[in-house]
Amino acid sequence: MNFIAREKGTGCSTPETSAERRAAGRVLVWFRDLRQRQATLRVGSLITLVFNGVSLLFYATGSILMARALGPKQSGYAVWFVTGTTTIALFADALGINFSNVYLVANGYDRLDPSAIRSTVLAYGAAVGLAAGAIFAWIPPVRARTFAGFEEPVWSTLICLNVVGLALITQIRSLFWGKQEFISLGAILMVKAALFAVLGTIFAHRWRAGWRVGEAQVLATWVCALGFFLFLATRGLAAPRIQYLRACMRVGWRAVCVNWMSFLHQRIDQYFVLTILGPTAVGLYGVAVSLGEALMQGPATLGQVLFPIVAKERDHRRVARVSLKCTVVILLAMSLLIVPFVLLAPVFVRFLYGQQFLGAVVLLRYFAPAIVFLCGLAVINQHLAGLGYPLFQVMTMGLALALNIAFNLILLPRLHTVGAPISSDISYGVWLVLVGGYLIEHARRSPAFAPGSQTRHLGLDWNRLE
Numbered sequence: 001m002n003f004i005a006r007e008k009g010t011g012c013s014t015p016e017t018s019a020e021r022r023a024a025g026r027v028l029v030w031f032r033d034l035r036q037r038q039a040t041l042r043v044g045s046l047i048t049l050v051f052n053g054v055s056l057l058f059y060a061t062g063s064i065l066m067a068r069a070l071g072p073k074q075s076g077y078a079v080w081f082v083t084g085t086t087t088i089a090l091f092a093d094a095l096g097i098n099f100s101n102v103y104l105v106a107n108g109y110d111r112l113d114p115s116a117i118r119s120t121v122l123a124y125g126a127a128v129g130l131a132a133g134a135i136f137a138w139i140p141p142v143r144a145r146t147f148a149g150f151e152e153p154v155w156s157t158l159i160c161l162n163v164v165g166l167a168l169i170t171q172i173r174s175l176f177w178g179k180q181e182f183i184s185l186g187a188i189l190m191v192k193a194a195l196f197a198v199l200g201t202i203f204a205h206r207w208r209a210g211w212r213v214g215e216a217q218v219l220a221t222w223v224c225a226l227g228f229f230l231f232l233a234t235r236g237l238a239a240p241r242i243q244y245l246r247a248c249m250r251v252g253w254r255a256v257c258v259n260w261m262s263f264l265h266q267r268i269d270q271y272f273v274l275t276i277l278g279p280t281a282v283g284l285y286g287v288a289v290s291l292g293e294a295l296m297q298g299p300a301t302l303g304q305v306l307f308p309i310v311a312k313e314r315d316h317r318r319v320a321r322v323s324l325k326c327t328v329v330i331l332l333a334m335s336l337l338i339v340p341f342v343l344l345a346p347v348f349v350r351f352l353y354g355q356q357f358l359g360a361v362v363l364l365r366y367f368a369p370a371i372v373f374l375c376g377l378a379v380i381n382q383h384l385a386g387l388g389y390p391l392f393q394v395m396t397m398g399l400a401l402a403l404n405i406a407f408n409l410i411l412l413p414r415l416h417t418v419g420a421p422i423s424s425d426i427s428y429g430v431w432l433v434l435v436g437g438y439l440i441e442h443a444r445r446s447p448a449f450a451p452g453s454q455t456r457h458l459g460l461d462w463n464r465l466e
Contacts, residue, residue: 034047034183039180039182039309041309044180044182044305045301045302048182048185048186048304049301051182051185051186051187052186053297055186055189055190055193055194056294058190060290061197062193062200063197064352065197065204065205066078066200066213067283067287067357068353069204070204070210071356072279072283072284072356072357073279073280073283074209074210075210075286076274076281076282076283077149077210077214078214079270079283080270080271080274080279081147081150081155081210081214081217082217083267084147084271085159085166085217086166088132088133088146088159089132089166089167092129092131092167093170094128095245095248095249095253095256096248096252096254096256097121097124097125097171097174097245097248098170098173098174099256099389100249101117101121101171101174101178102174102177102307102308103308103311103386104178104247104248104251105117105178105308106178106308106309107312114235115235115236115237116238116239118236118237119237119241120240120242120244120245121174121175122168122171123240124240124245125167125170125172126164126168129163129164129166129167132163132167133163137159137160138156143156148274149279154214158211158214158217158218162214162217162218162221165218165221168225168229169188172225172228172229176188177307178308184228184231188224188228191223192220192221192224195220196217199216200213200220203215204216251388251389254390254394255385255389257394258384258385258393258394261394262381262397264401265400265401265404265431266374268405269420269423269424270286270420272405272409272420273285273412273417273420276413277416277417281417284359284360285360285363285417285420287353287357287360287363288361291349291352292368292370292371293374295338295371295375296371296374296375296378299334299378300378302379303378303382303383306323306383306386307385307386308386309386310385311386311387313386316442317443320383320443321443323379323380323439324443327376327380327436330375330378330379331372331376335372341368342364342368346361349361362418363417363421366418366422367425369425369428369429370424370429373425373429373432374428380432380435381435384435384438384439390438393435396434396435396438397431399430399431399434400427400430400434403427403430404423404424404427408420408423
């Protein structure tokens with residue numbers, strides 16, 4: 001009877017079951033240790049790099065399969081829908097709550113109920129996303145100006161839904177980012193990229209229409225937004241606090257200027273290519289930009305992790321020197337890596353996208369210097385963000401954006417599509433020199449140790465927010 005009981009699982013566990021439990025226990029211990037160490041620069045960078053790498057693999061694979069199915073014209077519509085709605089969602093955060101929330105939480109802001117912080121930023125994200133989505137989707141002059149050539153009526157609904165979902169995801173990410181929860185932060189990107197890659201590829205091959213890919217993007221956005229919203233809700237939600245929004249605005253106006261201009265700088269050339277040269281040209285240029293930006297994932301990862309670390313760090317001189325060393329190493333490494341990359345560009349483009357996209361090769365080669373500059377900027381700009389977005393950073397980004405716009409308007413009619421990457425080379429180069437010089441001077445003049453909160457210079461009184 002005892003033998004029968006053990007065989008039925010009612011008695012002692014088998015050796016195989018015990019081994020499985022020990023293995024599961026080791027995995028659990030390893031994961032707990034990883035969560036505890038994720039706030040460090042090395043581990044946080046590694047975690048973010050892995051998640052971003054997997055996300056990029058999903059996104060790149062899906063983009064290639066979708067582009068091959070759609071062709072340059074329909075691919076151009078799909079590219080601009082994703083780019084345009086992402087830009088609108090970023091611009092919808094007019095108070096800069098996303099980045100200022102990261103800065104304040106990382107800087108030690110823990111005296112207000114975390115549940116209230118979560119509720120405040122989530123409600124804010126949904127509200128501003130709905131307002132921006134409605135404006136760009138349903139007001140004819142605005143929609144026609146922003147999404148020229150998008151004739152199918154369904155585009156309006158897709159634009160509105162994607163903007164709202166992306167605005168909500170933006171605020172969800174800030175909650176994880178400020179707490180340096182890089183595992184959750186990376187999981188958001190990975191889930192969204194995986195869903196879009198699978199759904200977009202299926203829709204593109206089934207219907208071969210850009211607006212169908214737009215449907216896939218909306219589905220991926222909302223599954224991700226609702227899933228992580230429910231995850232945060234399990235931690236607790238309370239009544240939103242308008243006081244917290246007011247506190248964020250003291251940093252937010254500079255964060256808005258910096259991040260709006262930064263993102264606009266990276267995407268405004270695609271808008272000019274679309275409006276001046278048409279969707280086929282932007283489809284080719286979009287391939288060149290996508291391949292170039294794929295090389296930036298490592299530096300972008302390091303910069304993303306640096307932001308909350310710099311905000312939390314009190315030894316300003318030490319962390320500034322670390323950032324400068326990282327920037328020099330990255331610039332040297334990327335300068336060496338970019339040479340074989342552009343030489344083999346025809347092989348990459350033909351293999352990944354097909355013969356019809358070979359026109360992107362020359363654009364990618366002209367874009368190569370900008371890729372190197374952007375890798376350095378990915379580190380320096382996030383370090384400056386951790387300092388509370390100094391005014392010099394705002395002014396420098398404004399100058400670089402103005403140069404990019406001016407050169408695009410001058411060169412695109414004369415040089416055709418190659419005018420866009422040349423404009424980026426010039427503006428990014430000027431931008432890197434200016435902010436790099438500022439950080440060098442900051443490393444020389446800042447105190448070795450600065451006690452107290454960095455938020456004192458903002459005039460914040462936490463007691464008034466309780």
